[in-house]
Amino acid sequence: MALDSERNTTFNKDALRLLLHNKIMPTVSLERLREIREKAKKVPDLLVSFEKYHMTREQSINNAIKHGLAWKAFMDKENLNRDERRVVLGFNTELSGHMLHYEFFLPSLELQASQEQKEKWVQKIENLEILGCYAQTELGHGSNVRGIEIEARYDEKTQEFVFHSPTITATKWWIGGLGVVSTHALLVARLIIKGQDYGPHAFVIQIRDLATHEPLPGVDVGDIGPKIGLHGNDNGYLRFEYFRQPKDSMLNRFAKINANDEYEIIDPNAMKILYLSLIRARSSLIFDAWYPITIALTISIRYSLIREQFPDPENPKKEKKILDYQIQRYKLFRMLGRLYAIICARPFIKSLYTQAEEKLNNSDVSDLAFLHCIVSLYKSYVTFNALEAIEECRRSCGGHGYMMLSGLPSLYAEYLPSVTYDGDNSILALQSARYFMSLLRKPKQMPETLEYLSENPSIPQGDAHCPIFHQKCFELAARNRFRRLVVRERALLSQGKKKDIIWNSDLQVEAIEACEAAYYASIHGYFVKSILAIQDQSIKNTFENLRQIFAASELERFNGELARAGITGETLDRIKAVQLEGFDKIRPDALGLVEIFEVDDEVLNSVIAKKNGLIYQDMLRTSKYLNPLNKERVFPGVKKQLKPKI
Amino acid sequence: MALDSERNTTFNKDALRLLLHNKIMPTVSLERLREIREKAKKVPDLLVSFEKYHMTREQSINNAIKHGLAWKAFMDKENLNRDERRVVLGFNTELSGHMLHYEFFLPSLELQASQEQKEKWVQKIENLEILGCYAQTELGHGSNVRGIEIEARYDEKTQEFVFHSPTITATKWWIGGLGVVSTHALLVARLIIKGQDYGPHAFVIQIRDLATHEPLPGVDVGDIGPKIGLHGNDNGYLRFEYFRQPKDSMLNRFAKINANDEYEIIDPNAMKILYLSLIRARSSLIFDAWYPITIALTISIRYSLIREQFPDPENPKKEKKILDYQIQRYKLFRMLGRLYAIICARPFIKSLYTQAEEKLNNSDVSDLAFLHCIVSLYKSYVTFNALEAIEECRRSCGGHGYMMLSGLPSLYAEYLPSVTYDGDNSILALQSARYFMSLLRKPKQMPETLEYLSENPSIPQGDAHCPIFHQKCFELAARNRFRRLVVRERALLSQGKKKDIIWNSDLQVEAIEACEAAYYASIHGYFVKSILAIQDQSIKNTFENLRQIFAASELERFNGELARAGITGETLDRIKAVQLEGFDKIRPDALGLVEIFEVDDEVLNSVIAKKNGLIYQDMLRTSKYLNPLNKERVFPGVKKQLKPKI
């Protein structure tokens, strides 16, 4: 095959495949993964296809339903456990109502329901007897969840809740899967008992008739309209007009209305556990980010080895592969370094999460605040980074990257909202910053990985390739930015300004800039640690090359910090040289480093990046014959409108 | 109206409106512009509408045709000249086939046709008797135009050209307006006479029957398929099978086939003039970039004044306008500074262009290389900047910025390819860099505005607000980057490497980084000059605030350069403070500074940024009633697929 000469690698492929697999999907064995994948590939309804790019919204939603049902059938047939079913989920990068049902509605309910309620609901959900969504955001309130307005007023007489939307802004909005498919919602509403407002609480309620699928009386529900991506997802709106539901629709793990019709707290850790539910959603964004980046890089690196442009001065009869231009390597290999960094960080974040969860199950909440800080930080920068990576890959394919058929525009458009949902990235970074600041006030309680923040400043020394030197540089940038922030905060407070006010008006920009440095210090630290643990020397070398590219590239953002702290221009130039050398060192392994993830053509769904390297014929054929616009020799609209005039 | 209190400005509105108008549309008077606009607003077919966001591609193309015809009718009725008709063009941000016909096909033909050919074609084009497109790119060749493969073989016997696509990659591809609407194409094909290949030349040929609109025999033409934006544009493909066209289809201003059937050059400046045609297209991207940024900022600043989120610590009963969070100001006001910078640079680039064109008309090509360098540089960074601005605005609207109805996603998707077409930005920046390098080799011929590149280094001194200090800082960054590049080039050459090779493999990254600094030095220089010329003190102050935001924000990219050259950390902190203060200073004028452009609700086409400040009711109504998905109480696909299963 055309690309085969590009497939020799300097590293042991089997060993790398296994190593990566254990980082990204440790709970399913590689054999089992491959087995499931091969079986799933034989079920057409589970696969995406080029038709996707031509669909209307109606067709996209129908397709998502078809996909969801096929997924369910496959799960049952193959008896997949919860981790295994995510393998198949990966076949379609677009979030559908069914995915939200299993991945969002179900775990949220499990977290907040009492034991009795779980018995009532979980089986139904697993069996898809009902279809649920997670309804929190309203037209008027997203980030500020405490500001939501929908009311759940308890009626003591009938022992029911009366749900009502008192204003326009009290319309639930954006709820994935709600528009046309869901029968139920996990609803966040203000709990009101005897006129007293207890703030947002969670309820599970039915919104559509199970027999007819019609909205129940008192429920006004529909799809909010077209978006730039996620066409198959029916993000919906929801309003209530004095809509009654039984008392046990309130999820009762943390609080309930007792026999005296009074509010009663059941678990004093309630808010903390709810916290964990937010953290869980954000963590999955961190854990899953490798996947769209991998798809984007597989497409663009493969394409850059097929695409040739301009005569090669070393061989003027042939054109040069675009991956052999330095600037194309710069675009793609920086993103490759990022991908591997994100993968290396994954197990560390995962174990922070698992530890905190275990402690919490023993009523120990001590790890939670730190976990929240790190997960907010990572959610924010990992999604920013992943999105930038996808777009950089798209642009690197020139014009063809603008065609839906390249697979890249939809990947980008579908990933786009991840910088907004599950916590707007700016707001998360700010939350993280405030926690860092609180740690700086109590340096003795500083977690080990952040001790550098309270170290004494010194100018990092070392070879420009050295991981420890790079790490010290990132830490220097973070430390100095946080120090300046501390000084600034102190100065503002001493002017008599209130803390809440300065954190809205004066410190947000610098706080986020400090967080940026802390993020890179953290993720680079994990990259270094991961490499230390690698046994196979060929893999170790490859990872080290990728790390050098990553460090040298990301350190550039902090050149100002480094130089003002005393690192010389010559040292910065040497770091730059490490970056550029790195591109050339990694080049022979480029294709291997993306194909190792085994993303099949069926999943890439791209006409410009076939595994066999043959693309132009397919492009022409696909555009010509699959495109509804080319069905008739003269486009009907031309006949009708244009011809009579020209 | 809700927003009225935000509409008081510190500057004189009429004076600013006129000043801006003269920079962005100097050839049409402001009165005339307003007159045309008011008339056009009464022609429904000229306006976009929310329906746009719901259309299939078929509908989008029909709509584009309708719009194109209405535009033509309006032009005729109001007797618009070429500059005036662009006013109406601005009503729709999406490039349509008709726009390409008038703005691309026509001027390209005028430039390359002989006098006789102009007489034959121009009137037909103006009258829309034919509809044309510009067909250069092929499936296999975009940036490398010299590599195109379609052949125009001259047949002496019949005195005709035989057009043929010898390979799959020789398929014309991406051609705007070609897919279903065009009747003619300005085709770039290899001219072959008596077996000798003269390389790419321009032809004007008919591809569809004027009576039936069917493709002529030997012509295989169609639409290439869906894209992430520009749904109404039928980018097309085109193949020929021994397709014959008359001898005069070759455009003859520069060269022709003479009576002896020999190739004859008519104008020795041919290639240079062709150059100007490329420069013309790139210049329009620079000249027009203010417009999408203005739309994006009008939507997002207005929305940020309507949207409130989180209780205001200074007034806990109310929520805070999101524009009053520092990080929101950071997002939007940096982009506002950029917008004004780009507008200030516009007349300077325009006059460079006009001068070079005038000289060229007198056969003096001396300005052309420099113009090409500057236009390439600006095309590259202005489009990058504009795109980033639109996306930053979109994200700043939170979830609602992801809805098509906000107007932002389509604006972004439609602007996206501008970093690729009319010259891929990386390649343009590289061309620019090589010209800068050639200037550095002949410092005596250095144009005045670039003299700083060969000045002796010194550490800039001055107040952190001072325009001259900022300018010196930008220049320092550019000078030092280019100096290092010169040193690197010299070292590589002295290792015996060939120049062509190192400019593919070794210097591209640093060359582009040097260009980045040169761009900011140039545009900031124009900003400063423009402010010097302002009479009205209130406007001068406002511009100076915007310039400070711009300078302080964009200088941050060069903090490494500044610090290593000896600028102290305290100075960098002071520049940062200038940025943050700047946000607060500009805040009272924020709405005024975007509304001054008078972009009407009809053009914004956004449900989240109505002039009257009332949005939520409209959002709900529009989503509910305009959305085809909500037509039936139960979505048909649910009834058909889902109900039988759950």
Ligand SMILES: Cc1cc2nc3c(=O)[nH]c(=O)nc-3n(C[C@H](O)[C@H](O)[C@H](O)COP(=O)(O)OP(=O)(O)OC[C@H]3O[C@@H](n4cnc5c(N)ncnc54)[C@H](O)[C@@H]3O)c2cc1C
């Ligand atoms: C595709 C998609 C799917 C979604 N699915 C669901 C779902 O299934 N269920 C659900 O409940 N919700 C869902 N959401 C909603 C999502 O959770 C919200 O969009 C998100 O919480 C952000 O809220 P917002 O859109 O109201 O933005 P806002 O909170 O209004 O923010 C707007 C802007 O203001 C800024 N801002 C706000 N407050 C501050 C502050 N204190 N300091 C500084 N800046 C501030 C933000 O940074 C942002 O730039 C979805 C959204 C999208 C886009």
Ligand SMILES: Cc1cc2nc3c(=O)[nH]c(=O)nc-3n(C[C@H](O)[C@H](O)[C@H](O)COP(=O)(O)OP(=O)(O)OC[C@H]3O[C@@H](n4cnc5c(N)ncnc54)[C@H](O)[C@@H]3O)c2cc1C
């Ligand atoms: C929406 C849209 C509309 C268009 N309309 C028209 C039209 O009406 N008529 C028309 O003729 N064309 C049109 N085009 C085509 C457009 O002009 C080309 O896409 C553009 O010239 C880039 O060429 P390419 O796509 O082949 O990219 P390539 O040239 O293949 O570039 C791919 C990648 O390789 C890199 N690369 C290539 N060469 C080098 C090098 N020497 N050094 C470093 N890097 C290199 C590029 O930077 C890029 O990252 C349109 C394109 C789009 C997307």
